[in-house]
Amino acid sequence: MAVREIRKLKDELLYKRSREVEIIDDKIKEISEDMIDTLYKYDGIGLAACQVGVLKRIVVYDIEYIKEGGVRTPKILINPVITKSSKQMVTTEEGCLSFPDLFGCVDRHEKITVEATNIKGNKITINAKDIESVVLQHELDHLDGKVFVDIAYDTYVGEKEDNTKDKKKNKKVKK
Numbered sequence: 825m826a827v828r829e830i831r832k833l834k835d836e837l838l839y840k841r842s843r844e845v846e847i848i849d850d851k852i853k854e855i856s857e858d859m860i861d862t863l864y865k866y867d868g869i870g871l872a873a874c875q876v877g878v879l880k881r882i883v884v885y886d887i888e889y890i891k892e893g894g895v896r897t898p899k900i901l902i903n904p905v906i907t908k909s910s911k912q913m914v915t916t917e918e919g920c921l922s923f924p925d926l927f928g929c930v931d932r933h934e935k936i937t938v939e940a941t942n943i944k945g946n947k948i949t950i951n952a953k954d955i956e957s958v959v960l961q962h963e964l965d966h967l968d969g970k971v972f973v974d975i976a977y978d979t980y981v982g983e984k985e986d987n988t989k990d991k992k993k994n995k996k997v998k999k
């Protein structure tokens with residue numbers, strides 16, 4: 825197990841479509857474990873394989889650990905697909921390990937259903953709402969080479985929760 829380097833900003837792998845995992849072999853298991861190590865190392869909530877330089881449809885996430893007193897409950901999704909989305913939208917301030925210190929508002933579906941394969945090769949269905957739904961939409965976008973900065977608004981550079989920075993300056997940084 826190892827922490828991997830996170831691809832950032834203009835790294836071309838962030839803008840490419842990731843390929844389906846065909847066989848869950850030792851290599852896929854190792855990548856997934858490394859992704860989990862990397863997720864915790866950098867205090868992330870979710871991470872897609874392309875962010876560590878692997879163009880495979882693998883996502884890891886943990887929405888429990890960031891809560892106060894939260895325990896580690898990492899989840900690994902292989903070849904996840906959104907099969908249902910609520911009409912109801914929710915707006916959340918998002919950030920991304922590939923865009924350090926950049927935050928912005930994104931509109932996402934409040935609830936989604938995701939079908940995926942787990943690391944044991946079993947089919948699983950996740951009915952996600954609120955933060956889990958937002959995280960999964962963010963990570964699944966990564967698998968299609970999409971990044972949140974392209975759909976975010978009111979973006980700013982700085983510490984999370986600190987949106988007092990000059991907006992004009994932030995727009996410049998965004999480009």
Ligand SMILES: [Zn+2]
Binds near residue numbers: 919921
């Ligand atoms: Zn991201």
